[in-house]
Amino acid sequence: MHNTLTMPSRTFLQSLIITAKGLAMGAADVVPGVSGGTIAFISGIYEELIETIHKLDLGFFKIWKKGGFKAAWSAYNLGFLLALFSGVAISILSLAKIITYLLKTQPIFVWSFFFGLVIASIVYVGRQITKFDLKVILAIIIAGSLSFYITLAEPITATDSTWFLFLAGFIAIIAMILPGLSGAFILLLLGAYTSVIGTITQFGDGITKLDWELFSTAFLKLLTFAIGAIVGLKVFSGVLNWMFKNHKNLTLAVLTGFMIGALNKIWPWKEVLSYRTNHNGESVPFLDRSILPSTYDGDPQIIYAILFMILGFGLIFLLEFFAKTKTATE
16 A cells, blocks of 8 residues: 555644754764664654655656646655755754864763763653563664674775765665664764765855865765665665554664664763874874763863753653644644
8 A cells, every 4th residue: 555644734834843853863963973863753753754755656756647746745745855854954064064063172062962862862762662571672682782882893994986975875874764873973984974074065165165166076976975875765764664563662672772772972971092084184083982981081071961961851852742742732
């Protein structure tokens, strides 16, 4: 049964709210260790996103031919995707430099905020598991162990080849839509993070400086990455959609486990083991490990860190409150 889902009809204000959620997803996806999928889940649009992507196919043109473009647009919920991914794109292009700057100048505050956000997300997602049987508990343990192992993995050497950018897009988008798995961190592990962030920066500079050569070079690289991401998104959304419909408890358990394991990556206090050179020629942390605040080299800023954790934690439940309020008024 295809496209039997009744797609919600949204007002302009509701579409703006979807775009705002996209902005938050984009901001999260730029940071290694934080997942845009987590933001989508706690903001109440995750299942709609997965199902909408899963249903995309060439049947769009059949409906267009039969009932017009507006009917096809509505049937495939493309207004939702346009609003959401516009927010994601705007966020990535505009916030990449800001988030990079904040991570460089105020790392403890930023990571503390995200740590609190993910802790609340674990509570939020885990609370939706209706039955904790042996299978669910094992799924949480296995997914958590795998996610934790990924955070300990050492990134490989970067490459800019076309096939590798396609592969990086294919793999990273899977992580970006999975709550708990960071697409940006997967790119870092693959050695493609520096290249992709640098290309995004070049793309933005090409537009603002009206530099056609810079713009076209960056555009072709991003297009290759995007095609890989679209293919990965389409393939994986089908699996996720089926899992949610047939094994929802098990799926929620796996997502909860992924987020628990990912906490190691976003622990605010780190000891840098090695450095890498970024696209600006600057030396930045490459490999690190989590340590106790008491052994941190510098001011651990524990009070402020706790405050930012509380702020991140509270934000999730504020979003949940607004989501419930919206549902109650519909």
